[in-house]
Structures are given as C-alpha cells and as structure tokens.
Amino acid sequence: MAADETVATAVYARAAKDYKRERQKDGSFKPEFYGLANGGRIAGTGSDVTVDRVTYPEVAQIAARLLAQQNYHYAQSAKQADLMIVLHWGTTIAFNSGNYSQAVNQVATSMAGNGPQGMGSMERNMSAVPTDGAGGGGGTDESAMLMLMAENRARDQINLPNARLLGYLDDINDSDDIRRWAGGGDRYNDLMADIEESRYYIIVSAYDFDQLVNHQKKVLRWQTRVSVRAPGNRFDDSFAAMLKGASKYFGQDSGRLKRGEESKGTVELGDLKFLGEAKEQDASQAGPKK
Structure with missing residues (x-):
C-alpha cells in the first residue's frame, strides 16, 4: 500500500452543553480517565467481509492511542474512571436507487404517453375521465404516481436514519433552502449522494461513567x-485513518460536518498494550483484566 494513499473522511462531533475540558498551565487538556466498551453494530446497519475482518482489540488499540494524544487515558480502576467510551462500527445500508429510477421513468413515460397539454385542455379532459379510473390514461398515471410516492417514502425511511447516524442531518437541513435553486452550489445534492450509498462508519461515544454504572443512566458527554x-x-485498511480523522474532535464540538483527507498509513502504537475488552453490559469492570 502506498504511503501517501488517502481516504476522504466526514466527521461530525457533538459535546454536551455542560461538558467543557479544563486546560492545564501548559495549555494541554487536563487528563480524564475512561473505561472501554464494544458497542458492536448499530441497529439497522450491516457489515461486509472487510468489516468482519477487523477485531475489537484492533479498533480499541488504535482508539486508545489516539485518545491518549488528547489526554484521555485508560482507567486502572472503576473508581478512577470519569467516562465510559463505547465504540460502534459497521456499514450503512444504502437506498436502492434502481427502484427509484424505475418509478421516476414510469411516471415520465406515462405522462409523455398522454401528450403535451395546457391547463385548459387538462380541465376539459377531467370530466371525460371515469371516476373509477377505467378507460383512458388516468389509471396508468395514477398508478405510476402512487408507485413514485411509495418509493419516496421508502427513500426517506432509509435516508433519515442514515443521515442521523452519519452526522449529516444538520448539514442537509441547512442546505435545503433557496440556495439550491439560486446558484448556491451542489452541497445539498452532494450530501444526499453521500448518504444514499453505503458508508463505513465508526462512532465513539463517551458516557458519564458513574451515571452509567451506578444508576444505569446513559448520560452522553460527547460523541464523534x-x-x-x-x-x-x-474498512480493514481505512479504519485507522477514520479514527485519526475523528480524534481531532474527541471531546469537542465540530459545529458542522467536517470533510477531510486522511492518510491510510498505520497509526504507530508505540509501547501501548491492549488492556482488555470491557463489555458494555459489564461496565463496572473499568480496569484491565488480570
């Protein structure tokens, strides 16, 4: 693999309003300590052979190294832990654009079959179309339109969860305005194109450790x-670059979706040792296995 090979990343990060990292005299962040959990796949998403090839220890090792660079350190005991960090990864399930294109083409063909009409001729023809849809082209038009409406609903049902999961929703809504039609660029279409194809994702979520372990409450502190x-x-040759791109925003608020290019070169682990897997359902075990 070429050393300069890169991958285009999209990062979205949010932090709770009352979460703000303290800085030390030297300008670095005050250390915080965490336990680590394998969240697995997000419901409604999937995987492929390159996702299945990557193990939790591999993801956790690189995540831990990058977290340490932001002064987040693996807790040696439950008492020391401030956060429980949960890792999710997988691939989104893409919208079937083939079915949608077929529905659009069917509507276009149906409308073209009736020939061009002005408003006046449409009004005159309305009284000639049987109300039960029998005869003429009205039934065909209606069936085609109903099919297109159904495809639009299916499209929204897939796109909306994907947009939320990937962190695209705010930017899509912000771009869905008059700028789309007034020379404001193709940002909206570009964003929609992104979420309508399969994307590999990694989500790093930091919860309040005490609330999660002692009170069984998920209080989210930050998420990238x-x-x-x-x-x-x-995924197996991109996940390190993905985590590297995400690490710049650990504990931070990105404000909006951030696009960038990250090298696929390996993240040096140095003398870091994997401290063990902390399953989410066994959150009280924050320290390393013995």
Missing part, C-alpha cells in the same frame, strides 16, 4: 462520528 464511502474502499 466518522465515515467514508464504502465503494472503492475497504
């Missing part, structure tokens, strides 16, 4: 989402 397009990439 990163994704890359699946076509043309492999």
Whole structure:
C-alpha cells in the first residue's frame, strides 16, 4: 500500500452543553480517565467481509492511542474512571436507487404517453375521465404516481436514519433552502449522494461513567462520528485513518460536518498494550483484566 494513499473522511462531533475540558498551565487538556466498551453494530446497519475482518482489540488499540494524544487515558480502576467510551462500527445500508429510477421513468413515460397539454385542455379532459379510473390514461398515471410516492417514502425511511447516524442531518437541513435553486452550489445534492450509498462508519461515544454504572443512566458527554464511502474502499485498511480523522474532535464540538483527507498509513502504537475488552453490559469492570 502506498504511503501517501488517502481516504476522504466526514466527521461530525457533538459535546454536551455542560461538558467543557479544563486546560492545564501548559495549555494541554487536563487528563480524564475512561473505561472501554464494544458497542458492536448499530441497529439497522450491516457489515461486509472487510468489516468482519477487523477485531475489537484492533479498533480499541488504535482508539486508545489516539485518545491518549488528547489526554484521555485508560482507567486502572472503576473508581478512577470519569467516562465510559463505547465504540460502534459497521456499514450503512444504502437506498436502492434502481427502484427509484424505475418509478421516476414510469411516471415520465406515462405522462409523455398522454401528450403535451395546457391547463385548459387538462380541465376539459377531467370530466371525460371515469371516476373509477377505467378507460383512458388516468389509471396508468395514477398508478405510476402512487408507485413514485411509495418509493419516496421508502427513500426517506432509509435516508433519515442514515443521515442521523452519519452526522449529516444538520448539514442537509441547512442546505435545503433557496440556495439550491439560486446558484448556491451542489452541497445539498452532494450530501444526499453521500448518504444514499453505503458508508463505513465508526462512532465513539463517551458516557458519564458513574451515571452509567451506578444508576444505569446513559448520560452522553460527547460523541464523534466518522465515515467514508464504502465503494472503492475497504474498512480493514481505512479504519485507522477514520479514527485519526475523528480524534481531532474527541471531546469537542465540530459545529458542522467536517470533510477531510486522511492518510491510510498505520497509526504507530508505540509501547501501548491492549488492556482488555470491557463489555458494555459489564461496565463496572473499568480496569484491565488480570
């Protein structure tokens, strides 16, 4: 693999309003300590052979190294832990654009079959179309339109969860305005194109450790989402670059979706040793296995 090979990443990060990292005299962040959990796949998402090839210890090792660079350190005991960090990764399930294109083409064909009409001729023809849809082209038009409406609903049902999961929703809504039609660029269409194809994702979520372990409450302190397009990439040679791109925003608020290019070169682990897997359902075990 070429040393300068890169992958295009999209990162979205949010921090709780009352979460703000303290800085030390030298300007670095005050250390915080965490336990680590394997969250697995997000419901409604999937995997492929390149995702299945990557193990939790591999993801956890690189995540821990990058967290340490931001002064987040693995807790040696439950008492020391401030946060429980949960790792999720997988691939989104893409919208079937083939079915949608077929529905659009069917509507276009149906409308074209009736020939061009002005408003006046449409009004005159309304009284000639049987109300039960029998005869003429009205039934065909209606069936085609109903099919297109159904495809639009299916499209929204897939796109909306994907947009939320990937961190695209705010930017899509912000771009869905008059700028789309007034020379404001193709940002909206570009964002929609992104979420309508499969994307590899990693989500790093930091919860309040005490609330999670002692009170069984998920109080989210910060969350960073990163994704890359699946076509043309492999998760097993992209996940390190994905985490590297995400790490710049650990504990931070990105404000909006951040696009960038990250090298696929390996993240040096140095003398870091994997401290063991802390399953989410066994959150009280924050320290290393003995």
